[in-house]
Amino acid sequence: MTVSEPRTPHAVSAVTDAGEGTDEERALFESVIADDKRIEPRDWMPSAYRRTLVRQMSQHAHSEIIGMQPEANWITRAPSLKRKAILMAKVQDEAGHGLYLYSATETLGTGRDVLNDQLIQGKARYSSIFNYPAPTWADMGAIGWLVDGAAIVNQVPLCRASFGPYARAMVRICKEESFHQRQGFEILLELMQGTQAQQEMAQDAVNRWFAPSLMMFGPPDAESTNSAQSMAWNIKRFSNDELRQRFVDMLVPQAEVLGITFPDPELAWNEERGHYDFGELDWDEFAEVLAGRGPCNAQRLQRRRDAHNDGAWVREAAAAYARKTAGRAVEGAAA
Amino acid sequence: MAKAENSKFENRATEAAGHETWPLWEVFIRSARGLSHVHAGSLHAPDATMAVRNARDLYTRRMEGVSVWVVPSAEVTASDPDAKGAYFESAQGKEYRHASYYTKSEGVKHL
Numbered sequence: 001m002t003v004s005e006p007r008t009p010h011a012v013s014a015v016t017d018a019g020e021g022t023d024e025e026r027a028l029f030e031s032v033i034a035d036d037k038r039i040e041p042r043d044w045m046p047s048a049y050r051r052t053l054v055r056q057m058s059q060h061a062h063s064e065i066i067g068m069q070p071e072a073n074w075i076t077r078a079p080s081l082k083r084k085a086i087l088m089a090k091v092q093d094e095a096g097h098g099l100y101l102y103s104a105t106e107t108l109g110t111g112r113d114v115l116n117d118q119l120i121q122g123k124a125r126y127s128s129i130f131n132y133p134a135p136t137w138a139d140m141g142a143i144g145w146l147v148d149g150a151a152i153v154n155q156v157p158l159c160r161a162s163f164g165p166y167a168r169a170m171v172r173i174c175k176e177e178s179f180h181q182r183q184g185f186e187i188l189l190e191l192m193q194g195t196q197a198q199q200e201m202a203q204d205a206v207n208r209w210f211a212p213s214l215m216m217f218g219p220p221d222a223e224s225t226n227s228a229q230s231m232a233w234n235i236k237r238f239s240n241d242e243l244r245q246r247f248v249d250m251l252v253p254q255a256e257v258l259g260i261t262f263p264d265p266e267l268a269w270n271e272e273r274g275h276y277d278f279g280e281l282d283w284d285e286f287a288e289v290l291a292g293r294g295p296c297n298a299q300r301l302q303r304r305r306d307a308h309n310d311g312a313w314v315r316e317a318a319a320a321y322a323r324k325t326a327g328r329a330v331e332g333a334a335a
Numbered sequence: 336m337a338k339a340e341n342s343k344f345e346n347r348a349t350e351a352a353g354h355e356t357w358p359l360w361e362v363f364i365r366s367a368r369g370l371s372h373v374h375a376g377s378l379h380a381p382d383a384t385m386a387v388r389n390a391r392d393l394y395t396r397r398m399e400g401v402s403v404w405v406v407p408s409a410e411v412t413a414s415d416p417d418a419k420g421a422y423f424e425s426a427q428g429k430e431y432r433h434a435s436y437y438t439k440s441e442g443v444k445h446l
Contacts (some may be wrong), residue, residue, distance in 0.1 A: 037367030040402075086431045164369050182437035182446050189439055250445040257443050316425075 021046075033234055038164035041107035049233055052226065053163050054108050056235065058115045062126035063099035065119070066300050069092045070134040070143060087140065088181050093180065097173045104165035120305045128286060129212050131294030138191055138198075139207035144184015145254070146206070146213035154217060154245045162234035174307060185254070192259050199259075206255075206261045214278070215286045217244040223283075236321050248276050345382075360386040360394075361410035364400035372404045 021029070025044035029264040032039055039045055073093045101114045119122035129147055134140070154178065158170040191202040218224055218240040230236035238246075246265075254261060266279035288294065357379040363372035375394045376400040380386035394400065414422055430436045440446050 027374055032368070040365075040368065083432070084430070089429060089432050167369065168371060175434075178434035179432060179437065182434045183431070185440045185443070185446055186437050254443055257440075289344065 003300045019047075033162055033232075036160075036162075036234060038167060038278050039162055040164045048229075050108055052230060052233070052235065053166065054105055054110050056230075057096075057105040057108075057163075057283045057304040058103055058110070058118070058128075059168055060306075061105060061115065062119045062124055063130065064094050066126045066130045066304060068098075068145075069300055070132075071136060071140060077137070078140075080298060083140075083187075090144070092179050092293075093176050097176070100169040100172055104163075104169040109162075116308070120293070120301070120308050122301055122306065124188055125290065128289040128294060129216050130299060132208070132290050133296050133298045136201050136205055138188065138201040139209070141187030141202060142205035142209040142269060144180050144182075145188055146184075146209045148177060148184060148215070149207050150213045150216040151248070152181060152248055153243055155298060157237035158239060159324060160234070166235075169330055180199050185258070188258050188260065203260055206260050210262050210264070211281055214244055214247065215281055215283075216240075217247070219283060219286070245275055246319065248278050252276050255281070263270035301327075349408070357381045360390070360405040361408050361411060362390040363384075363404040363406070364390075364394055365402040365404075366400055367403060372402065377408055 020026075022045040026046075029045055029049075030041065030044065032043070039049075068091050071087060071094075071149045075084060075087050075091065086286045102115060105115060106112055115124070119126070128149075136144065152174065155170055155174055159174055161165055161170065188202050188206070192199040217225075219228065220236050222237045226242050227236060227239060231239070251262070252267070252269075264279045266277060268277050270277045289297070292298075358381075359377050360380055360383075362375045362379050364375045365372045375390075378386065378388045378389050378393055383405060387403050390403045390405055391400075394405065426432075434446075
């Protein structure tokens with residue numbers, strides 16, 4: 001029996017574009033997708049599949065990184081040491097999620113520095129939700145409950161995405177997300193058991209975050225341009241509208257526990273459908289925010305740019321130190 | 336974080352004590368498509384190609400894997416196991432990083 005073996009060991013990282021592929025390579029890709037298995041970085045894949053993943057995964061990574069800002073802003077103003085520690089842990093998690101996702105994207109052959117440049121130059125997209133302001137402490141509750149709640153509904157199916165490194169990163173992220181949603185819910189629960197002013201603050205925050213969190217699932221199915229192909233490739237498992245419905249059905253009983261209402265007069269149980277009906281969302285607003293004209297787009301990007309520039313000396317110092325110690329090791333070896 | 340002492344590691348066999356010693360390689364096996372490569376053990380081999388081949392022969396005799404990675408052992412930087420208490424101290428006492436810490440929402444569905 002002959003075994004074909006590479007003369008030189010294979011590198012682990014991916015090639016950026018493997019071209020059209022041989023018949024055999026294309027057949028393998030199709031069969032892996034058909035069997036609902038995972039594509040790994042060194043497998044041949046259609047360049048459109050690679051491009052789609054780089055776009056989606058890097059947008060996801062950017063969202064985690066930009067998503068630190070609305071909450072990081074409240075760390076110094078959290079109402080207790082306990083809440084401060086929790087908020088720091090959560091923001092730290094978001095940074096970690098960004099790093100998992102950038103690393104997973106790098107296995108597709110696009111470097112993190114390239115992705116980072118796209119973000120700070122304003123050429124990359126990230127979730128529109130993070131362009132809304134977080135003016136009160138109750139926003140920390142609403143973000144955890146609604147924004148992280150929507151993220152979980154979106155992300156759980158991604159744990160089965162067809163690209164191995166993405167799916168594995170999502171498994172790790174979903175495990176960590178569970179505390180984010182709960183701590184947000186508890187912030188609101190405590191406020192709703194507090195003074196009337198605290199209750200009003202909680203209600204106000206939910207009023208502002210409800211519709212934007214529903215829009216996190218993306219445009220309605222009829223207008224979602226990339227959806228069909230992503231579903232055919234097993235990157236996406238459920239349509240935007242399906243996930244949005246699942247989220248609303250999950251939220252309404254939770255809101256009842258809180259004693260909070262949603263700013264949607266059309267929100268009502270539909271016995272026939274077995275789901276909650278809800279009103280039309282303002283997709284013009286969504287388009288505006290996505291196009292960069294939301295309430296905080298400029299501020300978020302500028303903050304990210306400043307952080308990158310302010311951190312330049314740290315990166316330079318670390319690289320200089322590494323060079324210096326490497327030089328010493330060589331000298332030591334020669335001596 | 337102590338770098339493995341052999342920082343002048345070269346990726347080939349070296350002369351030592353009068354006979355040739357092959358470098359040590361750490362072996363990682365992916366048991367199925369979709370799973371991570373997981374550390375399986377180590378072996379000696381004169382170069383990377385032989386290390387991959389030997390790893391296949393040594394660690395996948397019962398169909399344990401669909402992919403093998405090898406990494407020169409001397410290139411692995413590890414934390415100091417004796418200092419693990421202090422080294423991982425910062426993660427201790429932070430139960431609030433787990434969802435189970437938040438008990439007030441107990442019984443609420445999908446949280």
